[in-house]
Amino acid sequence: MPATSKATRESHARVFDLDVQSLRELNQALHQLTPGSNETAWEVLNPKGNHSVAVGVDQPVSIDVRGSVGYYCGGMNSGSAITVHGSAGPGVGENMMAGSITVKGDASQYAGATGKGGLLVIEGNASSRCGISMKGIDIVVHGNIGHMSAFMAQSGNLVVLGDAGDALGDSIYEARLFVRGKVDSLGADCIVKEMRPEHLELLQGLLDRAGVTGVKPSEFKRYGSARTLYNFNIDNADAY
Amino acid sequence: MCGIVGLFLKDKTLEPKLGAMLSEMLVSLSDRGPDSAGIAIYGATSGNEAKITIQSPKPDRDFRGLDAELAKALGAPVSIAVKSTHAVVRTTPDKVDAAREALQSLRPDVRIMGAGEAVEIYKEVGLPEAVVDRFEVRKMTGTHGIGHTRMATESAVTTMGAHPFSTGGDQCLVHNGSLSNHNNVRRELVREGMKFETENDTEVAAAYLSSQMAHGKNLGEALEGTLSDLDGFFTFVVGTKNGFGVVRDPIACKPAVMAETDQYVAFGSEYRALTKLPGIDNARVWEPEPATVYFWEH
Numbered sequence: 001m002p003a004t005s006k007a008t009r010e011s012h013a014r015v016f017d018l019d020v021q022s023l024r025e026l027n028q029a030l031h032q033l034t035p036g037s038n039e040t041a042w043e044v045l046n047p048k049g050n051h052s053v054a055v056g057v058d059q060p061v062s063i064d065v066r067g068s069v070g071y072y073c074g075g076m077n078s079g080s081a082i083t084v085h086g087s088a089g090p091g092v093g094e095n096m097m098a099g100s101i102t103v104k105g106d107a108s109q110y111a112g113a114t115g116k117g118g119l120l121v122i123e124g125n126a127s128s129r130c131g132i133s134m135k136g137i138d139i140v141v142h143g144n145i146g147h148m149s150a151f152m153a154q155s156g157n158l159v160v161l162g163d164a165g166d167a168l169g170d171s172i173y174e175a176r177l178f179v180r181g182k183v184d185s186l187g188a189d190c191i192v193k194e195m196r197p198e199h200l201e202l203l204q205g206l207l208d209r210a211g212v213t214g215v216k217p218s219e220f221k222r223y224g225s226a227r228t229l230y231n232f233n234i235d236n237a238d239a240y
Numbered sequence: 241m242c243g244i245v246g247l248f249l250k251d252k253t254l255e256p257k258l259g260a261m262l263s264e265m266l267v268s269l270s271d272r273g274p275d276s277a278g279i280a281i282y283g284a285t286s287g288n289e290a291k292i293t294i295q296s297p298k299p300d301r302d303f304r305g306l307d308a309e310l311a312k313a314l315g316a317p318v319s320i321a322v323k324s325t326h327a328v329v330r331t332t333p334d335k336v337d338a339a340r341e342a343l344q345s346l347r348p349d350v351r352i353m354g355a356g357e358a359v360e361i362y363k364e365v366g367l368p369e370a371v372v373d374r375f376e377v378r379k380m381t382g383t384h385g386i387g388h389t390r391m392a393t394e395s396a397v398t399t400m401g402a403h404p405f406s407t408g409g410d411q412c413l414v415h416n417g418s419l420s421n422h423n424n425v426r427r428e429l430v431r432e433g434m435k436f437e438t439e440n441d442t443e444v445a446a447a448y449l450s451s452q453m454a455h456g457k458n459l460g461e462a463l464e465g466t467l468s469d470l471d472g473f474f475t476f477v478v479g480t481k482n483g484f485g486v487v488r489d490p491i492a493c494k495p496a497v498m499a500e501t502d503q504y505v506a507f508g509s510e511y512r513a514l515t516k517l518p519g520i521d522n523a524r525v526w527e528p529e530p531a532t533v534y535f536w537e538h
Contacts, residue, residue: 049512068511068525087525089511090495108495108527127527128492147492147530 013041013064023050030080033059047073049089054082060099074101077118093120096137109146112139115156121210128165131158134175140210150177151187159206161215169223177223178203180215191226241391242416243269244403246477246507247517248384248484248536254503254518259380263372265506265513266387270368272509273391276402277371278363280412280479281385285357290333293353293361294343295326295399302347303327313342324374325399326353326362333357336409351400351437356410358383358481363402383538386479388414394422395440405443407434408450410481415442416494416509417473425470445470449478463487463533475528477507478535485535492530499523505536 057080068086078097087105106124115137125143147165153175163181170187203217245265296302311318353361362375388403404412422441452462475494
């Protein structure tokens with residue numbers, strides 16, 4: 001019976017209570033996991049805004065964090081599936097390589113910064129600099145994002161169901177930005193682009209992976225690089 | 241870095257716990273700045289009494305007999321309550337300026353931390369834990385307060401370089417960030433007649449707000465002015481006799497989290513600072529928007 005098997009699985013989760021155990025003990029235990037370990041479910045209690053919760057995990061385990069976290073939760077994640085049942089401080093999922101992070105609440109500055117892979121889902125709002133310098137990560141934000149998001153974004157996809165703040169995609173390279181709501185302003189060299197069938201298909205896939213329902217890809221606009229900053233323009237020589 | 245906190249109580253039953261709550265918040269951010277720490281607490285006002293918080297590097301020498309000497313110089317009653325290197329001088333509200341002058345001649349080494357009807361300010365070099373212990377901040381009652389733990393960037397690690405900075409009656413400010421046009425703004429304010437104790441950028445921000453409010457602006461309007469007149473990085477938390485305000489510069493790279501319930505409004509550089517507040521799990525928690533003024537008044 002499904003209900004029983006779920007209960008059994010949860011009862012086997014390895015529980016870390018950060019009111020009792022140290023953050024270092026938690027992260028060391030996670031780093032000592034080896035391929036094929038039976039300890040596939042982890043639960044972290046009382047994170048209380050601590051920094052660097054579950055950073056650098058390189059095994060495909062699930063980690064449920066019961067509360068709000070501080071800086072850099074899940075940073076450098078390389079395969080685990082982390083769920084934050086609360087909000088996240090600055091730099092959640094920074095430099096993520098693979099796996100997934102879901103934040104049930106809001107995320108602070110530079111969520112997913114420099115991320116190379118994996119999926120970061122923020123079910124609330126993200127603040128400034130979301131996806132700054134992203135290098136292949138996929139980010140889906142159910143709410144709004146703040147100013148200077150996707151600054152110098154290189155590759156990957158940023159999907160925003162709400163609105164975006166000022167200077168979206170400033171100096172962007174080849175990342176794709178999909179925004180459903182309004183954009184306060186676009187940054188240098190970021191433009192609206194045509195939504196072609198392959199983009200609608202890509203976006204549908206991202207929405208599916210992020211568990212978003214009731215929202216159609218056709219409701220979004222696509223933004224990306226005009227590619228005018230790729231080469232030096234001799235007419236600008238006087239500016240230097 | 242620096243860590244800043246603020247707590248504005250709406251529920252009077254929490255007032256006896258203000259010092260303890262604010263101390264807890266500040267101590268939780270100790271690793272954001274180990275150089276010095278300070279706290280300003282707004283207590284009850286009687287309407288016919290002013291408080292001047294003073295500090296001395298040699299409190300035994302400077303505070304002994306000061307009440308009688310000041311009373312004689314002012315021709316008004318004076319009492320002094322000593323707490324470690326600080327003391328709170330109480331006298332009548334009309335004697336504050338005279339008391340400042342008298343202190344300068346009677347005790348040249350004594351520095352004035354702040355003055356007003358409600359505010360008391362305690363700040364020293366050292367970790368927040370040591371500073372709140374030294375001044376018994378946990379026992380203090382009040383309506384609102386702000387605190388700071390410092391990682392120095394713009395001026396020396398001294399008592400006078402610690403925050404909060406107070407440049408007007410019952411006004412004080414804590415700052416996370418650094419200002420780049422403080423020398424220019426200081427020059428303009430000096431021309432207006434404002435006096436400065438340090439070379440510190442934050443003192444300029446405090447004096448700027450005092451000047452704006454002296455020209456008739458309310459706290460919200462004065463904070464609005466910082467967005468156009470001050471250049472640099474800042475998250476400011478400001479206290480006045482009955483108010484509490486927050487503003488972040490348009491870039492907003494200095495962190496900030498706020499929480500509000502029916503009982504209080506709280507500010508922390510990080511969520512860590514808020515986790516022990518009553519009812520925090522059901523509080524409205526949000527990140528203040530860039531270039532947006534928030535203020536509350538009693």
